[in-house]
Structure formats: C-alpha cells, structure tokens
Amino acid sequence: MSPAETERHHRFLRSFTAHEPAIRAHVRRLVPARADADDVMQEISVVLWEKFDSFRDGADFRAWAFGVARFEVLAWLRDRGRDRLVLDEEVITKIAEETTAEEPRLQRQREALEHCMKKVPADQRDLLMQAYQPESRIQEVAQGSGRTVAGFYQWLHRMRKLLLDCIRRALTQEEVAS
Amino acid sequence: MKPDLESLIEAYLDGSITASQMQQLNALLLINAEARREFAEILNVDSALAAMAADWTQEQAVPQIIRPVSRPARWLTSPPWVAAAASIALFLLGGWWWQDSQRGFARVEKAAGITNLREGASLRSESVQLAAGTVSLISARGARIIIEAPAEFRFESAQRLHMKRGRLSADVPPAAKGFTVITPSGDAVDLGTRFGVDVPSRGAAEVHVFQGEVIAKANGAPAKQSLRTGDAVMFDTGANTSRELRSAAFIQADEMRELTAGLAAGQRVQSDAALAELKRDPALIALMDFESDESLPGVFRNVQGRWPGSHAPEFVNIGDHLKLDVGSEHDWPQLTLAAWVRIDRLGAPYQSLLHTDGWSKNNPGQVHWMINRDTTMRLALIGNTLAPEANERDGHPDSLIPVLPEQGRWVHLATVYDSQAKTVRFYLNGQFDKETRLAIAYPARLGSAQIGNWDRQDRKLSGRVDELLLLGRAMSDPEIRALHAAGNPYR
Numbered sequence: 001m002s003p004a005e006t007e008r009h010h011r012f013l014r015s016f017t018a019h020e021p022a023i024r025a026h027v028r029r030l031v032p033a034r035a036d037a038d039d040v041m042q043e044i045s046v047v048l049w050e051k052f053d054s055f056r057d058g059a060d061f062r063a064w065a066f067g068v069a070r071f072e073v074l075a076w077l078r079d080r081g082r083d084r085l086v087l088d089e090e091v092i093t094k095i096a097e098e099t100t101a102e103e104p105r106l107q108r109q110r111e112a113l114e115h116c117m118k119k120v121p122a123d124q125r126d127l128l129m130q131a132y133q134p135e136s137r138i139q140e141v142a143q144g145s146g147r148t149v150a151g152f153y154q155w156l157h158r159m160r161k162l163l164l165d166c167i168r169r170a171l172t173q174e175e176v177a178s
Numbered sequence: 179m180k181p182d183l184e185s186l187i188e189a190y191l192d193g194s195i196t197a198s199q200m201q202q203l204n205a206l207l208l209i210n211a212e213a214r215r216e217f218a219e220i221l222n223v224d225s226a227l228a229a230m231a232a233d234w235t236q237e238q239a240v241p242q243i244i245r246p247v248s249r250p251a252r253w254l255t256s257p258p259w260v261a262a263a264a265s266i267a268l269f270l271l272g273g274w275w276w277q278d279s280q281r282g283f284a285r286v287e288k289a290a291g292i293t294n295l296r297e298g299a300s301l302r303s304e305s306v307q308l309a310a311g312t313v314s315l316i317s318a319r320g321a322r323i324i325i326e327a328p329a330e331f332r333f334e335s336a337q338r339l340h341m342k343r344g345r346l347s348a349d350v351p352p353a354a355k356g357f358t359v360i361t362p363s364g365d366a367v368d369l370g371t372r373f374g375v376d377v378p379s380r381g382a383a384e385v386h387v388f389q390g391e392v393i394a395k396a397n398g399a400p401a402k403q404s405l406r407t408g409d410a411v412m413f414d415t416g417a418n419t420s421r422e423l424r425s426a427a428f429i430q431a432d433e434m435r436e437l438t439a440g441l442a443a444g445q446r447v448q449s450d451a452a453l454a455e456l457k458r459d460p461a462l463i464a465l466m467d468f469e470s471d472e473s474l475p476g477v478f479r480n481v482q483g484r485w486p487g488s489h490a491p492e493f494v495n496i497g498d499h500l501k502l503d504v505g506s507e508h509d510w511p512q513l514t515l516a517a518w519v520r521i522d523r524l525g526a527p528y529q530s531l532l533h534t535d536g537w538s539k540n541n542p543g544q545v546h547w548m549i550n551r552d553t554t555m556r557l558a559l560i561g562n563t564l565a566p567e568a569n570e571r572d573g574h575p576d577s578l579i580p581v582l583p584e585q586g587r588w589v590h591l592a593t594v595y596d597s598q599a600k601t602v603r604f605y606l607n608g609q610f611d612k613e614t615r616l617a618i619a620y621p622a623r624l625g626s627a628q629i630g631n632w633d634r635q636d637r638k639l640s641g642r643v644d645e646l647l648l649l650g651r652a653m654s655d656p657e658i659r660a661l662h663a664a665g666n667p668y669r
Contacts, residue, residue, distance in 0.1 A: 021229055028225035029218050033193060037225070051352075056431070058287060059320040059351065067319070067353025085190075085200040091207045091214075098211070099218050109219065110226035117230065132231030157188045164223050 291486020310487025608662025
C-alpha cells in the first residue's frame, strides 16, 4: 500500500471500529437471527471499505454506514432470505428510517443494559450470557438449566422484557433528572 | 383473534414463527408505528446482550447447572434505588446524549464571507438569509449542500430543504438518498449523487444534474420527470422546460475550500488595494467592478461576484448582454483588456467578452474580444492582418491554452495589444500564454460596445464577468501576473 492508501485505510478503520457496534445493532433490528446479522455484517464491512472513496471527510460516518447497511440487508433478504420468514421490504425501510433517527436513544438503551444487568442475580446473568454466546446451542444451554427448550425461550423472553423495562425506567429517570 | 404483538415477536425471535404469523407481524409493523418501536427496542436489547456476551470470558461463565427462576424477578422491578443508581450511572452518559439530541438537521461546515452563520453551528428549522458569501452545510444524513448568496432557505428536516432563493449545489451520499429541495416553482428529489438548483430572485428555478439521477416536478405539473447526468430543466409555470446544463455556475466542494482559504488569507483586501491603485493609472479607460449602485444598461442577472457580497453580471438567456460606451475620445495605440470570468458552459460558437458595435471595414481598429468554441481566446481588430510567420488556423490571433476549466472556477483572462510593436499577447490566470505577430496593426478603436453578447445569436457568453479592465497602455508580464495574484479569490 502507498502511504496515502495506508492513511486512508487507517481513517476507515478508526471510523468503522468506532461505529461497528451501532451498525451491527442496526442490522440486527432488521434480520431474523443474530447469525444473520453476523452474515450481513461481513458483507457490509467489505462494501463500506470499497465505497469509502465516496465518503466525504467530515460527513457523518454512522449515517452513511446505516444507509449502506440498509441496502445490504435488503439485498441479503432478496438473496438468502427468500425461503425464510422475514420482514417485508416496506417494513424494513420504515424501521431502518425510524431507528436511524432514533439511534441516539437506542444507543443509550444499549449502554444502559450494563447497569440493568448488574441488578440481575449472578446465576441468571451467567445463564443469559451462555445463551447469548456466539456459538451457543440453545438446546444444550436449556438442558443444562434443567428446562425444556420452549420453557427456556419463555424465560429468555421474560428476561429481555424485564431488562427493557428496567432500561426504559432508568432512562426516563435520567431525562427527568437532567 | 387480535394478533398479540409480544407473542409474535417471541415467535420471530425463536425462529418458530409460522408463515401466517409472519404475515400478521408484517401487517402489524407496517401500519403501527408504536409496534415498530416496541419491536426495534426488543431487538436492540437482543443485540446489546449479544455484544455483552461476546466479551464474556470463560471464567465468568458458570459451568454448573442453574435453574432459572419462574417467578417475576423482583430485582428488576424494585423501583426507587434502581432508578437512583440509574440516574448516577446515566449522568455520565448524559453529556453526549444531550449534545446528540440537540443536533440539528444540518451543520455549518464552512462559511466564506458570511457573518450570520458560524462554522460548526447547527441548523434546525430556522429560516436563514444570506446577503453575501457562500456556505457549505452537512446534513444530518451526510449530504453536502453549498449555498451561494443572495439566498434565503430553511430546513424542514435533514432530508427536506426549502430554497426561497439562492443557488445551491448538493452532493448526496447513499444515506441521504431522497434529499429534496423545495423551491417556489417546483421540487427536486435526489436519487444520488450531485446536482444544482438555482432559484433566482425573479423567474423560475432551475435544476441541473451533474451526476446521477434527480426527480424534478414543477408545481402544478401533471407528472414528475427523471433527470439524468447532464440534464437540466427550468420549472416553468406548471411544466419542466429543458435547459442547457450550466454545471460550472454552481460552487462545489473543491472550489468552496479554495474560496474559504483565499478569504482567510486576506485576498480580498489585496484585491481592493490593487483596484484602488489601478483607478489612479493615467491610462485607465474603464474599470468595471460592477459595485456601483447605478444600474448598468443591458439585460442580465445581477449575481454574486468573486467576493462575498460583491456583484457580477450573469448572462443566462439568449439575448442577455451588457452595454458600455467608453474610450471613444481617441484611438489607442496600445490596449490591455483583462477580466475575471466564470464560464458556465460551452455553447454558442463564440462567447463575447467585449464586442465594439462599430465593427465594419470602414472603421479599422474596432475590437472584438471573445472565447472561441475550442475555448481559446481571440482578439480581433478589424483591418489587421497576420505576419507571414504567424501560425493561426482562423486568420485571427487566438490563444493557445483552453481557458475553460473542467469545473466551475473564476479564471483571469488578459490580452495586451500593441499596434506599434505589432503584437497581441495572451495571458491565462496571470501566466503568459502566447504572442501573435501582425503585419498590419491599426490602433484600437473603442466606443459603444457590448459585454456578453453582440446582437447576434452566436455570441452569447454563458456565465459571469467580474472586474473588466480596459487600459490604454500595454501591461508588462509582471504587471499581468500581479493583477491576477491580487484579484485571485482562491488559495
């Protein structure tokens, strides 16, 4: 690589690394499973780098990347998502637009998770983390916890719901305080 | 049965959702914004949990069998102390959150010669009036919008900009696709990537597509029109009328950078000083800086010149011209002509810089200064003949280097005529270009003349002229160089 290219690559990596969690979360909201999000993220990172030339210095990298991500998600759905049960394009477009605008609040919610997780008893926290391990098999984790798979999913839903409630309460409290 | 959003989302996340449930979920999400919000927030928690789990180390993972509690977990519902702790934890996040939520529809990237907008300032839906200068804005979605004064505009959202008047160029990245400019006479919707909108103080707005595709719709027009690279239209009462592309009429990012740097370097002060000096030159015939309040005879638009708030005539429509009548008191054995011009496009076979009206065989020495179709510059005096060794294709002294830059830019054109030395010398941006030798060379004759046109279909200049100089002596190479350097708006 020439020095200019190296510099460009560094600039890209700095921006991409800073915004990767937000981009991943954005993608996750649009595809059915976490593994799908991982899939699409690989595509997106390649496309972002390829198109980085067209990205203007000083522009909003995250907004740009969200736009690219939406197109990649739609392309992925048309391609590999054809025989899966997925969100309609129209719904995806709406959610993508709305959550792009809402991203500051959504990011704040993600950051508040850590705070709410501290309130979860250690054993349950560990179980949640096991279930969310990148390569985890829900069946094994469910068995390990002495539950049926259906029962374990029920428990996961309840946990997510309770965590979201905690997050919302915490943020409301914060808004009142500020 | 009314579909229960929560159970639909659960099935979707489990991967156990059926086709008919998926249909229900899609239908619900399509019509109900509240449902979309709930959906997005649950998935947001899901991705936050996954991110947290990815950092979870094996030591933390507990190997033994754990039974999840079946009762509602009390730890999450105990409000007072949780909320208090949350406030403290989130106070730390509060700083940037506050800033972010206050973020506007666009922020000022660069402001050249603008007093009421600060660089870095954030714009929301307030109306902005620019009397002078040029501003570069970045929308919240990353579109770069450059607006030249005089202008009046306001953002309705990051994606919708109302232009009451002014001239704008937009560079729209994929994330801002659909960015729309609303003018009093029609709308332009960008589908990517670069376009310009000109909203003159009087008359209909125009849309010019530099690259990509734009949907244009004149108010009251029955249909939208798709414009592609190189297309331009005017929003003419209820219809789109085709125009010729004038991409160079719009200031774009590269030029904006150089203009800002030029201003910051104090170029304008230099230029004013040089003009004051020129006005004291005893050989001065005319120096038109277009800054006086008296209206000049002719048909043209009065737009911004090289400097914020300065004026320049712009020739857009067939027949546009500016008249002047100077230097008829006697003949001029030596003559220097110089001007800052901004050519929008190549159009007519010849673009007039200065054409004297008395051009005829019986009136030798009448002056025609113009830009040729191949974008070289020509100085013709009627009755003059070329020296035998002069190598000219057209029988007139023509410059060598094309004077039209690839992108919109102000260029400095100059030519020095010396009937005694029998030479015509051309200069582009202060640099000597070429000398043509003559066999017969009459002293130059001036008088009534036109700038930007010459009573003929084929002489219209497309663009602006700023600071036109007529000097009754031959300027030297260093003088021309200094003239350009002093008046150069760029850095």
